[in-house]
Amino acid sequence: MAAWAERLAGVRGVLLDISGVLYDSGAGGGTAIAGSVEAVARLKQSPLKVRFCTNESQKTRRELVGLLQRLGFDISEEEVTAPAPATCQILKERGLRPHLLIHEGVRSEFDDIDMSNPNCVVIADAGEGFSYKNMNRAFQVLMELENPVLISLGKGRYYKETSGLMLDVGGYMKALEYACGIEAEVVGKPSPEFFKSALRAIGVEAHQAIMIGDDIVGDVGGAQQCGMRALQVRTGKFRPSDEHHPEVKADGYVDNLAEAVDLLLQHMDK
């Protein structure tokens, strides 16, 4: 066992990233990462509390869970913390009426939100929806507001599909921030509030929890800043240079979720 595995002591809860850890998205829905279906099953049979914590914003929670179930995962909608539902709550609380720059696949999450006469812009991973025309419209809405509010569902740099690396929402958030001279509010990882809401859902304190993700900054760095431990998997968007990241060092690096779960359960047995 790696020396760092000592750091797994006292873990009571596990937050799992989805894309790049459970599966790689892509044509036809994507493919499960080898060993991950069994790893999730073993985790859920153990005494550890498990919560899925994703920045997925191209699909509704329902669709994402349906896809994962079809790939063989034991997962339900109630076990997933995702940014779109969290955003809807914020919009309602603050009386914000969004102009949406989002993927069509997630639009139904906003069905009961008032979108008349927008007073903010909500941006998410819109994929092909990030056309110049759509970006320019979001820009124009922001420039017409006296107090422009930009909410971004995550700020990921990129993710991995089966066909290759894909630009995530983060760059487009930066583009609007720069063009408008504003700063976005991020709902999703690595926002501390987002991790905390996932932990609250399983009743586990940050110091008793570990995050497992493929994003060295969004998953690992974000979780650590909340007082959690974090492992990076060498699947999904992982790149070898991540192990020498100038600012973030994971508590451990594992080949995949299966190895992470092996170590967590071995450690529990001691």
Added chain:
Amino acid sequence: MAAWAERLAGVRGVLLDISGVLYDSGAGGGTAIAGSVEAVARLKQSPLKVRFCTNESQKTRRELVGLLQRLGFDISEEEVTAPAPATCQILKERGLRPHLLIHEGVRSEFDDIDMSNPNCVVIADAGEGFSYKNMNRAFQVLMELENPVLISLGKGRYYKETSGLMLDVGGYMKALEYACGIEAEVVGKPSPEFFKSALRAIGVEAHQAIMIGDDIVGDVGGAQQCGMRALQVRTGKFRPSDEHHPEVKADGYVDNLAEAVDLLLQHMDK
């Protein structure tokens, strides 16, 4: 005369921005800004040296000049400093073979550039060409390079067309910088090297020169950082808040190019 007009003493050369100062681009080519055709003519009849200094990168210099001539301006290709020719020179000097993310209208400027097996990305105001697919391809090229080089033709936040404010290349440059974790090299305003090459072309020192533009940061701030004076016109992308910009204060604000030229020529007469 405004008190600040005292600062116009000793001006020998004038750099003129084009879009938003001479004309507003838009459907059908655009429209001249009232008084600007005559203002350019009067400047060129005066002893002042004149150079056009633009970040225009949707059109070739030839097309831009042709358009301006049709609008009535006295201007020739040799009088224009523009980023595409400057970029081609840099590419040749450094043996760089670009993947281009640019507007079709400017592609012919790169006709004699080797683009096989790209080892850098050149980004310019691509307009509708800023599709997700094109951005993602540029991103993937950069991520595959050991030493990714991103050259951006300007870094403007936005410009004004007759139909409204339009996102410029700057936001898209920021998006790629963020997604790839790199810093772009800017060719164009506000790069000091770009202003200096415009000044060299008319043989005028920075302290004897004044920039007239509609961009408080790119034109005014950039020129001032080179030791030039700079006026902002209240045309083009000018917004009232520019007069209270937190970091940049123009040497003077004028309603349009005609007023700027009035002041410059009045001051010369004294």
